Amino acid sequence: MKFFHKNIVVESCDGVYFPREDSEMFADFLDGIDIKGKHALDIGCGTGLLSVIMGKKGAHVVATDINARAVRCALKNARENNVKVNAVLTDVFDSLGSFDIIIFNSPYLPPGKENDVMWTNERSIEKFFMEFRKHLNKNGRAYILVSSLTRIQVGGKIVSTSKLDFEELKIVELTGI
Ligand SMILES: C[S@@+](CC[C@H](N)C(=O)[O-])C[C@H]1O[C@@H](n2cnc3c(N)ncnc32)[C@H](O)[C@@H]1O
Numbered sequence: 001m002k003f004f005h006k007n008i009v010v011e012s013c014d015g016v017y018f019p020r021e022d023s024e025m026f027a028d029f030l031d032g033i034d035i036k037g038k039h040a041l042d043i044g045c046g047t048g049l050l051s052v053i054m055g056k057k058g059a060h061v062v063a064t065d066i067n068a069r070a071v072r073c074a075l076k077n078a079r080e081n082n083v084k085v086n087a088v089l090t091d092v093f094d095s096l097g098s099f100d101i102i103i104f105n106s107p108y109l110p111p112g113k114e115n116d117v118m119w120t121n122e123r124s125i126e127k128f129f130m131e132f133r134k135h136l137n138k139n140g141r142a143y144i145l146v147s148s149l150t151r152i153q154v155g156g157k158i159v160s161t162s163k164l165d166f167e168e169l170k171i172v173e174l175t176g177i
Contacts, residue, residue, distance in 0.1 A: 003049060007029075008056065008081055010047045014071035017046040017118040022109070022169055024160045026105050027053055029171055035059040038100035043092055043128065046118075048074025048085065050103060055083035059101065063087040063139055063166055065125070092127045098135045102142040104128055108150040125152050136176040145171045 001012040003019040004022045005027045012018045020029075023046070028137045030050060036058035042051040045063035051074055063074040063085050071087045078085035082129070090096065092104075106128070107121040114120065146154050148168040156172035 003047070005049065005053065006148060007119045008049070008052050010049045010052065010077040010155070011080070013069055013076070015069045015072045015086060016067065017070070019047060019049050020143055021162065021164055022108075022147075023049055024037050025160060025169055025172065026050055026103065026143075029056060029143070029160045030057070030103070032053050035101055040101040041099040041103070041135070042095065042102040043072075043102065044106060044124070045074040045087065046070050046105075048077040048087075050086045050105065051087075052078055052081045052083050054101070054103075055085050056081070061085045062096070064090050064096070066091050066121075067105055079081070092115055092124050093135050096135060098140070100140045102132060102135060103142070104142070104144045106146055106150075108146045110149055110151045122152055125150070125154075130152075132174060133176050138176070142174040143171050145169060
C-alpha cells in the first residue's frame with residue numbers, strides 16, 4: 001500500500017503504523033513551518049512520512065521508533081524519496097542529544113482491545129513530557145499530536161485541530177521555558 005502527500009510517496013511495511021488522518025494532519029502542519037537547516041527529531045517515525053517531509057524541507061532529521069521494523073521502514077522510504085534521514089531504535093529520547101524541532105505523532109489512544117504500541121503507549125507520552133525540555137535547543141519547539149480520547153492531560157499552545165467522527169485531534173506546541 002502507498003500513501004501520498006504532495007510529491008512524497010511512502011510505502012507500507014509489515015507491522016508498522018500506516019499513515020492515517022493524524023499523520024496527514026501533522027504533514028499539513030509541517031508544510032506550513034520553516035525548518036530549513038534545523039536539527040529535527042521525529043519520535044515514533046512509523047513509515048517515516050514526517051521525517052521525509054522534514055528532510056525535503058531542508059532539515060537534518062533523526063527518525064526514531066521503539067519498533068525496529070519502523071526504523072527500517074523509515075530508512076527505506078527516505079531512500080526511495082531521495083532524502084537523507086538518520087534512524088535510531090530507541091524509547092522516546094533515550095541516548096539522544098538536543099534538537100531545534102521535536103515532533104511526536106504519539107500513540108494517543110487509551111488502552112483498550114488494541115494494545116499495540118503503534119496505537120497505545122501512555123508511558124511514552126508521559127516520558128515525552130518529563131524529558132522534552134532537556135532535548136530542546138535554545139528557541140527550540142516541540143510538537144505533540146494527541147486526541148480528545150487521550151487520557152493524559154496535555155497543556156501547551158494548540159497550533160492545529162481536526163475534528164473526526166469519534167475524536168478531535170490537536171497538535172500542541174511546547175517550548176523549553
Ligand atoms: C500514531 S503512530 C505515528 C507514526 C508516524 N509518525 C505517522 O505519523 O504516520 C505512533 C508511533 O509511535 C511509536 N512508538 C510507540 N511507543 C514509542 C516509544 N516509547 N518510543 C518511540 N516510539 C514509540 C509506534 O511504534 C508508532 O510508530
